Amino acid sequence: MYSKITGTGSYLPANRVTNDQLATQLAAKGVETSDEWIVSRSGISCRHYAAIEENSSDLAVHAALKALEMAGKQPGDIELVIVASSTPDYHGSFPSTACIVQQKLGMANNSAAFDVQAVCSGFVYAVATADAFIRSGMYKSVLVIGSEVFSRILDFTDRTTCVLFGDGAGAVVLEASNEPGILATKLHADGSHANILSIPGSLAGGAIAGSGFLYMDGPAVFKLAVTVLEEVAKEALAHAQMQPSDIDWLIPHQANLRIMKGTAKKLDLxxxxxxxxxxQHGNTSAASIPLALDAAVRDGRVKKGDNVLMEGVGGGFTWGAVLVRM
Structure with missing residues (x-):
């Protein structure tokens, strides 16, 4: 028994903000930046921000419906919903965003639903979890979604972080298959690096104790990311008895173009x-990999039979890779 991706979908909020527009908005707050400064350090030209009434579940539903349509499935056909998100609908993370998505898709109680929290590695963690459920025979159809509204946790007086992130959602339908789909999954975490990427606040007495904004030690994250992405990619390939030359497409977490280029170079790709x-959308955390996958599937780059390596790193510190035959 294998699990195979049969549908992909994605969604970006309507509010598209270019670097020039963001620079103008930040200047009003006394923060200086520019299109040249942002592009040279990240490769990002624009990002999308959710409307005030849009939550992670709303973005997730849009992406899910597109993935279901491609897979030829109805919401009622799905037996498990997994949502990867660091920006859930409810503060305190319950009820889970997955349960809210289930309700909005009209799935009633015919499926299980839960969230996965591994920050930017969340989608990879969620796919690996779904693959394990399908291989065990427990479920035959799983909806995996990465959805984020990071604009809600950004400090717009800190140009080192606020220019990097955006909102969006991506989804895949995984189904049981007799032919190989998910070829290998590898997951890691190292809590000793928890302080380099976090929201250093906690809920106490109904209010945030500490900061409710994202904090990132950029140089530390960069150095660690390039190292672990190479290592986990080679682990996944070794497990599938494949070489980097067997990869048709590399889809890394879309965080920073310099990190992505560094990873490709280390793999000689x-x-x-x-x-x-x-x-086009900045760092959308758990949504970034499925957003990129859906774009490449729909424009015809990723085709049936292609070997695709997806990998990500995130706060925790977490990282992982999924090797897929489409």
């Missing part, structure tokens, strides 16, 4: 084999 969408 040409840039032409890497899917890049970070320039």
């Amino acid at each position: 040409p840039m032409e084999k890497m899917v890049v969408t970070v320039d």
Whole structure:
């Protein structure tokens, strides 16, 4: 028994903000930045922000419906919903965003639903979890979604972080299959690096104790990310008895173009084999990999039978890779 991706979908909020527009908005707050400064450090040209009435579950539903349509499935056909998100609908993370998505899709109680929290590695963690459920025979159809509204946790007086992130959602339908789909999954975490990427606040007495804004030690994250992404990619390939040359497409977490280029170089892969969408939506955390995958599937780059390596790193510190045959 294998699990196979049968549908992909994605969604970006209507409010598209270019670097020039963001620079103008930040200047009003006394924060200086520019399109040149942002592009040179990240490769990002624009990002999307959710409307005030849009939550992670709303973005997730849009992406899910597109994935279900591609897979030829109805919401009622799904037996498990997994949502990867660091920006859930409810403060305190319950009820889970997955349960809210289930309700909004009209799935009633015919499926299980839960969230996964691994920050930017969340989608990889969620796919690995779904694959394990399907291989065990417990479920035959799983909806996996990465959805984020990071604009809600950004400090717009800190140009080192606020220019990097955006909102969006991506989804895949995984189904039981007799032919190989998910070829290998590898997951890691190292809590000793928890302080380099976090929201250093906690809920106490109904209010935030500490900061409710995202904090990132950029240089530390960069150094660790390039190292672990190479290592976990090679682990996944070794498990599947494959070489980097067998990869048709590399889809890394869309965080920073310099990190992505560094990963491709270490794997001796040409840039032409890497899917890049970070320039159009910024770092969307758990949504970034499925957003990029859906874009490449729908424009015809990723085809049936292609070997696709997806990998990500995130706060925790977490990282992982999923090797897929489409």
